[in-house]
Structure formats: structure tokens, C-alpha cells
Amino acid sequence: MSVSVQQADFDIGAExxxxxxxxxxxxxxxxxxxxxxxxxxxxxxxxxxLEHYPGxxxxxxxxxxxxxxxxxxxxxxxxxHRVGTLRPADxxxxxxxxxAHRGEAFAACEFIMDYLKTRAPFWKREDTPAGSRWVDARExxxxxxxRWQQD
Amino acid sequence: MSVSVQQADFDIGAExxxxxxxxxxxxxxxxxxxxxxxxxxxxxxxxxxLEHYPGxxxxxxxxxxxxxxxxxxxxxxxxxHRVGTLRPADxxxxxxxxxAHRGEAFAACEFIMDYLKTRAPFWKREDTPAGSRWVDARExxxxxxxRWQQD
Amino acid sequence: xxxxxxxxxFAALREALGSSGxxxxxxxxxxxxxxxxxVIAGRGGAxxxxxxxxxxxxxxxxxxxxxxxxxxxxxxxxxxxxxTGG
Amino acid sequence: xxxxxxxxxFAALREALGSSGxxxxxxxxxxxxxxxxxVIAGRGGAxxxxxxxxxxxxxxxxxxxxxxxxxxxxxxxxxxxxxTGG
Numbered sequence: 001m002s003v004s005v006q007q008a009d010f011d012i013g014a015e016x017x018x019x020x021x022x023x024x025x026x027x028x029x030x031x032x033x034x035x036x037x038x039x040x041x042x043x044x045x046x047x048x049x050l051e052h053y054p055g056x057x058x059x060x061x062x063x064x065x066x067x068x069x070x071x072x073x074x075x076x077x078x079x080x081h082r083v084g085t086l087r088p089a090d091x092x093x094x095x096x097x098x099x100a101h102r103g104e105a106f107a108a109c110e111f112i113m114d115y116l117k118t119r120a121p122f123w124k125r126e127d128t129p130a131g132s133r134w135v136d137a138r139e140x141x142x143x144x145x146x147r148w149q150q151d
Numbered sequence: 152m153s154v155s156v157q158q159a160d161f162d163i164g165a166e167x168x169x170x171x172x173x174x175x176x177x178x179x180x181x182x183x184x185x186x187x188x189x190x191x192x193x194x195x196x197x198x199x200x201l202e203h204y205p206g207x208x209x210x211x212x213x214x215x216x217x218x219x220x221x222x223x224x225x226x227x228x229x230x231x232h233r234v235g236t237l238r239p240a241d242x243x244x245x246x247x248x249x250x251a252h253r254g255e256a257f258a259a260c261e262f263i264m265d266y267l268k269t270r271a272p273f274w275k276r277e278d279t280p281a282g283s284r285w286v287d288a289r290e291x292x293x294x295x296x297x298r299w300q301q302d
Numbered sequence: 303x304x305x306x307x308x309x310x311x312f313a314a315l316r317e318a319l320g321s322s323g324x325x326x327x328x329x330x331x332x333x334x335x336x337x338x339x340x341v342i343a344g345r346g347g348a349x350x351x352x353x354x355x356x357x358x359x360x361x362x363x364x365x366x367x368x369x370x371x372x373x374x375x376x377x378x379x380x381x382x383x384x385x386t387g388g
Numbered sequence: 389x390x391x392x393x394x395x396x397x398f399a400a401l402r403e404a405l406g407s408s409g410x411x412x413x414x415x416x417x418x419x420x421x422x423x424x425x426x427v428i429a430g431r432g433g434a435x436x437x438x439x440x441x442x443x444x445x446x447x448x449x450x451x452x453x454x455x456x457x458x459x460x461x462x463x464x465x466x467x468x469x470x471x472t473g474g
Contacts, residue, residue: 028184032253037176037178038175134383203473264474272471
């Protein structure tokens with residue numbers, strides 16, 4: 001299973017090892033890990049709660065991975081996104097892309113993150129000293145995703 | 152120490168944890184791991200030996216990291232490059248870049264790898280069933296590095 | 303024939319509506335996502351959030367959808383703010 | 389005054405020369421990297437590899453250098469094929 005939505009934390013090294021197991025054709029592994037920061041938009045963040053749309057989340061992530069596989073010559077992909085309540089410095093999301101060469105592994109990893117940020121149904125709510133608030137979508141995420149559009 | 156040249160293997164998760172230790176301002180960690188493939192240019196590879204230029208290697212890597220830090224708003228970098236004899240599926244190189252946001256972490260990580268490939272004095276020799284051979288530099292590595300040139 | 307669909311609400315929209323979802327019977331003529339949205343917002347009160355919330359996104363049968371996309375009997379429709387995961 | 393420099397060879401070049409390095413006394417007029425290379429290649433025999441090897445790279449005092457770069461007494465010069473790490 002290349003996509004997981006879970007409350008539990010993940011182990012990056014173990015996830016890479018699992019992708020590599022038994023194969024010698026992988027020359028490049030690019031990963032991205034997203035983490036909870038203790039500040040956002042000028043306020044301290046004490047906790048973050050991730051809501052999602054069960055069913056659609058998994059389908060959206062699987063679709064993003066399929067798009068990446070269709071577009072780049074990559075060998076294996078793993079995506080894990082956590083849900084529930086997290087604390088500063090906790091891991092939120094992991095994307096691992098393995099390929100023969102680095103250029104395609106990097107591009108596919110960044111593509112998956114950019115698409116995930118705009119197309120996977122997750123929503124963050126932050127707890128700050130002033131109360132709880134929903135995180136606003138960033139314009140920069142839309143433009144990051146838009147640059148992968150093909151004509 | 153942000154740069155190491157060593158025979159010993161490395162633990163990606165432990166390296167990320169060390170960069171993160173005690174800080175809550177990191178929102179994005181991009182990593183790249185290069186590995187020994189069991190095939191190259193149509194021949195089976197049974198082992199690979201990495202030669203380097205002690206002294207210059209560390210200086211070149213430190214310089215590449217400084218360039219990345221000057222260019223992108225990133226918070227922490229770790230580079231490990233192994234030397235000596237390695238086997239297929241062994242890790243060769245690790246680059247970890249931590250930042251507040253993903254775009255800069257991705258760009259700096261790819262930049263460091265592209266520069267390392269063309270400016271750090273390492274040379275690979277492969278053992279194949281037909282004997283031992285030095286790996287030829289790839290034209291694509293020069294063009295990958297060249298795209299980061301600023302006017 | 304009356305069309306019945308399942309409608310789900312998420313995140314800030316769920317809180318504004320005080321509902322995470324419901325079964326909705328659609329009046330004749332409401333055959334698109336935009337139509338469904340107008341029907342629900344037309345109830346007034348808190349439901350107007352569905353018309354007023356900026357940049358509202360939607361899915362039909364768990365796929366991102368546009369206002370003109372068709373909605374038919376038995377579909378699962380969801381409304382939510384722009385996503386902010388990752 | 390005679391200039392003495394340290395010269396290092398790496399990888400395929402080291403193997404072709406059968407040497408990983410030496411101290412070289414430079415004749416007058418050999419004041420650039422290109423000059424150093426010509427002096428050593430001019431010994432003939434295996435040393436011609438230094439002139440013939442394609443795309444040879446070099447460093448002066450452990451920094452990548454160009455053929456026109458100056459070489460002075462006490463410098464550490466290195467010649468090697470294009471790097472292939474990572």
C-alpha cells in the first residue's frame with residue numbers, strides 16, 4: 001500500500017528501507033517531511049488538529065501518486081499523512097519517491113507535495129493563546145500546484 | 152558539523168532528528184539519498200569504490216552548503232558522503248535541508264546535490280563481471296549544475 | 303422522481319453550519335453542484351454560509367468537482383473550505 | 389629562485405601515471421596551472437596522459453581552478469578526471 005492516512009507517527013528510515021527491500025535498481029531517494037511549527041502568522045501554536053474526508057483522502061492521495069508515476073520514470077512511492085491532534089515539531093506528512101536517477105525523484109516528490117497541498121481534503125486547525133483557528137489556504141500553494149499544469 | 156566524509160553508513164531518521172533537536176521553527180525537511188545500483192550502463196555492478204581528495208572534499212562540501220544558505224532562507228543542512236567500498240543498495244550520499252517552508256527546502260536540497268555532483272572531488276570505480284572501470288562523468292550532471300548559475 | 307443525495311460539510315464550514323452532513327431531497331431542476339449549493343443556502347439562517355463562504359470547494363462522489371458538474375440520485379456531495387493539509 | 393609545488397593525481401589519472409603525487413620543481417616561466425601541466429606532460433612516456441586525458445580538471449590549494457590560474461611556490465596542485473560522486 002503506497003498511501004496511508006493515520007494518527008500514528010512514522011519512521012522515515014523504516015519507510016525508505018521498506019521501499020528499497022529486495023531491489024537494487026534504486027539509485028535515488030527523495031523525501032519530504034512536513035512538520036508542525038511552533039509559530040504561524042505571528043502567533044504561538046500549541047497544538048494542531050487535522051481533519052480530513054475519509055475515503056476521499058485516500059482516493060485523492062492515490063490519484064496524486066498515479067499522476068506522478070505516469071509523468072516521471074520513478075520506481076516506488078510512499079505517502080503518509082497524519083490526522084488528529086499534533087504538537088509543535090511533530091511530523092505531519094511524509095512523501096518518499098525512489099527512482100533510478102535524482103532529477104525525476106526530486107521532481108516527482110515536489111509535484112506530489114504541491115498537489116497534495118491543493119487537492120487532498122485535509123484541514124488544519126491551530127490552537128494559539130488567543131484561541132483556536134482554522135488555517136487559511138495559502139495563495140502560494142495554488143501557484144505551486146499550477147506550475148505543474150501541462151498544456 | 153554540517154558536513155561529513157566517512158566510511159560508515161548513516162541513519163537518515165537520526166540525522167533529521169539531530170537537525171530538529173530543540174527547535175520548533177522547522178516546517179519542512181527535504182532529503183536526498185543516493186544509492187549504489189546493481190546495474191550501470193548495461194553491466195551488472197558487484198561493488199563500487201569511492202575515492203576522494205581528503206581536505207578538498209570537506210572544503211568543497213562546506214562551500215556548497217554555504218552557497219545554498221546564502222541563496223535560500225533555510226534553517227539547517229546536513230551532508231554526509233561515504234567513501235571506500237560499497238555494495239549494491241548501499242547508501243552513498245545524504246543531503247538533508249530543513250526550512251520553514253517546503254519550496255526553499257526542496258530547491259536548496261536539489262542545488263546541493265547538483266553542485267556536489269560536479270564540484271566535490273569524489274570518483275567512483277565500479278566492479279563488473281568484465282572487470283573494474285571508472286565511472287564516466289555524465290553530461291547531464293553538468294547541465295543540472297549549470298541551471299543554477301546566476302547572472 | 304425525487305433525487306436524494308448525501309451531503310457532507312467539513313472544517314470551518316461544518317462548524318458554521320453546526321452539521322457534518324445530511325441527506326437532502328433535491329427539488330426538480332437542481333441537477334448541478336451549483337444547484338445543490340443554492341438549494342441548501344436558500345434555507346436561510348446559518349445555511350447562508352454555504353453561499354457566503356469565500357472560495358468554497360466541493361466534491362462529487364469523492365472527487366474534486368466544479369459548479370457545473372452534474373449531480374444525480376444517490377451521489378455523495380461534499381462542501382468545504384480550500385484544503386490546508388501537508 | 390626555483391618554485392617547488394606539491395602535485396597530486398587522482399582516480400583514473402593516478403592509475404595511468406602510476407603515481408598519487410610528487411613534489412615538482414618548476415622551471416622559470418611555469419607560473420600557471422596550464423604551465424605546470426605542460427611541464428609534467430613534457431616528460432613523455434606515461435606522463436603524456438596529463439596532456440591527453442579528456443576534460444581533465446584541476447585544483448589549486450584545494451579549490452577548483454582554471455588553466456590560467458596562477459601557481460606559486462608552496463602551492464598544492466591537483467589534477468583529476470571530472471568528478472563522479474554523489
